[in-house]
Amino acid sequence: MQPILRSKRALLLLALTGLVVLFMLMVPAGDGYVLHRTDGLVYAGGGGGGGSEAVSSEGAEAGKVEYPPAPKLKESDYPTISGINSRVFVWLVAQLHLWFAAFVLAVPIFVFIIEAIGMATKDERYDKMAYEFIKVSITAYSITAIFGGLLAISLMVFYPDFMKYLTLIFGDSFIWYALIFFAESACLYIYYYGWNAMKHGFRKWMHLTIGFLLNGVGTTLMLFANAWVTFMMSPEGVDASGVFGGNMWEAIHNHLWNPINLHRFIANVAYGGSVVGAYAAYKFLSATTEEEKAHYDWMGYTANFIAIAALLPLPFAGYWLTAEIYAYSQQMGITLMGGVFAWLFIVQAVLIGALFLSANYYLWCGMERSEGAYRYTPYIKYIGFVIVVCFLVWFTPHTMILTPSELKALGGQYHPILGPLGIMPAKNTAVNIMIIFTFLSFLLYRRANKIPTVSWASFGNGVQIGIFTAAMVNIMILGVYYGYFTNTVYKVASSVPQVVATLMVIVAGVVIDVFMYRGAKEVGPLKWGKMPERSQYALFLLAVSFTWLMGLMGFIRSAIRQHWHVYTVMRDNSVDAFTPTIGYAAKVVSVGTIIFMAIVIFIFWLSHLSGKKQTEYQR
């Protein structure tokens, strides 16, 4: 184990050193502006390919700091390296960094929660599982740093003027980012390597506190990176020509910062759960003993639970983000939802449908672990039917691509019956019902092996059925009546009470269930490990689909800026300023997904290797 750990440390040290060097290189670029501001001259931000042009400034003479406008670049200002497509290179590296970053930020969140549960329940299994989760993420952490460093280098190599401009505004935050990165590394290593040394009593509290700090600094890092990304989409703190007003907080706290923060936070947790689920599934398939199978089955179940728990509120966070994009710029909103990207949301529907179906399928297979689950088996086909119908509604496009004869037979681009399913009210209704039925799957699974003992169990069941029914009726009326028979204002507004109804079902359902099944009688012991092998492929499908979906949505988030580095402020005049087609993006995302999966397999293998060596040593 020691050589492995040493090599991992060496890898990490290398990445950290690289990052420090990078930031040291970047800092003078930012400070260069500061130094020249005081002598009455300002530099035109390196515009025109680094040919910085000094211009006189009365404001600067008076001691007031003045900033240059965003540079106006020419095609020749973008360095090229023969044989490398700079956009695709940066795109892949950025996406790989994001995938790993999402994973390593998410895992400590649920590891912290699982450790706390283990501490509260004094159940060693939780502690063991939490440790195994963090072990998987520790190697991924160094790879995240390597891709982060590579991203910074590639941006500076291929887009130097853009990076100079960003540094002018965010230079100080880059330094903070580097320092917080060190803090995160320190927290992570103490948290991981100190796990066994701080296992009991007060030390366990200290360990948990370090876990909390780790999540705090990790989330702060994400907020910084989100600020830079969202500034490019909805710049604030600069005027129309890109002149920075001097207040970095304004630039950080731009219009889309918080919606992206929330969306990424939830999505990271769901994604982290799905990747760890794939790890558990692989270990389950490779397990040679019943004990091992039981452990990894439980780990897979927990990971799937985390993924679903975060997946359920994710569409609402996405809805808020989209609404804020519209609020910031109607043109950007229309480009996103009604322009060339409209069809991308059909691809998204397929992927999210795959996520929901695989997560539900895994839950249904999981019912085989319990004797009592047979009571609910007949209902599964109905739940499955509803989810598939909802998926098909979501999948139905508004306009269809038809041959001339089909067009003639149909009498237009819209199908007379299916056409209305193509618009947002139908899709909002379908998504909400899909979420409610996924929650129902989970509820049935949760109570499968239990029989409530409280006197008000029948009443509780009745209330739950009532809440489900009322919410479904409410969602249908809002979707059908307000979606099709009133004007646009109500059509858009009706989606909010639909979301509220769904959240009500989830919150009320959990609260009632928790109280109703307190002290419940178990039908029989849960048979962990009694899962068909095919169920594990649902976990792989979840992880692969999530990775691919994140890549695709990352593309659209970036692509709605169109030919702007910083929307409306700094134009992209490179040869790659054009927006690629969805098919092209899908291919790039797929290449990225395969690279990511290959590295993840390597990480899993490393984890497996370390365990193998330990066993030999013990012999």
Added chain:
Amino acid sequence: MGNFIKVVVFSLVVIWLYVVFSANYIPPITPAPPPKEEVLDLSEMTMDDFLALGEKIYDGKGTCTLCHNPVMKRAPLLERTAVVAKERLKDPRYRGKAKTVKEYLYESLVDPSAYVAKGYGVTGTNDTVSPMPDVSKGAIGLNEVELWAVVAYMQKLAGVDITVEIPRGEAVAATEEKKEEKEEPARTPQAVLEKYGCSACHKMTEEGMDPGLGPDLSKIGAKRDKEYLRRAIVDPNAEITEGFSPMMPDTYKDQMTAGELELLVEYMAGQK
């Protein structure tokens, strides 16, 4: 090892299915290229050129049709705006400074909230705030010449007198969509048929499918001479075959090269 291979193959198949679906079952729409800056010499520009510039901006850089279109109905249609402008200037809801129709149209581009068409305001503002951006700024960023070209085009759309004057003087920076790379002319009749998608509406060969949108042309050479066929391509609405509506585009005269036209005419004349 067996599990490892199964998992890898399963994952690759999933990825492959997503790519196949996205690349082949989603319409291959190519997004418009970024607008390119060009320098125009306005001193020689005719009104037709100026209107053409306005139309190009209206459909392209100005992104007007993104919202002002009959399909999505996100914003009012603009075909009659120049006609109703006079009434709007007298409307108590009008809060702008324009005195004439052209000033009103110009104002509607740079200060869209001066008058908001009923039902199209930002939610909760009682149609006092328009969601439309000032198109002289931000991502669209039309310059003075472009704004007036759009105003002129809107007057043309409405069929009213064009009162806008072409700004004269020095060459003024204007913008134009980046042109697609010039396509090579088709060299064979089959290539012409394919390039212009004739069989999308017409049955072109005896074995071919009959889409039924246009007349059957599989034996057209037996009924019509070359002169007729040539005219039917360059001016399709000159004579409409009974039972069909005048839906063939009249743009082929601008799109086809002379060689392509003759190839197609020769081919059709031989279809007997």
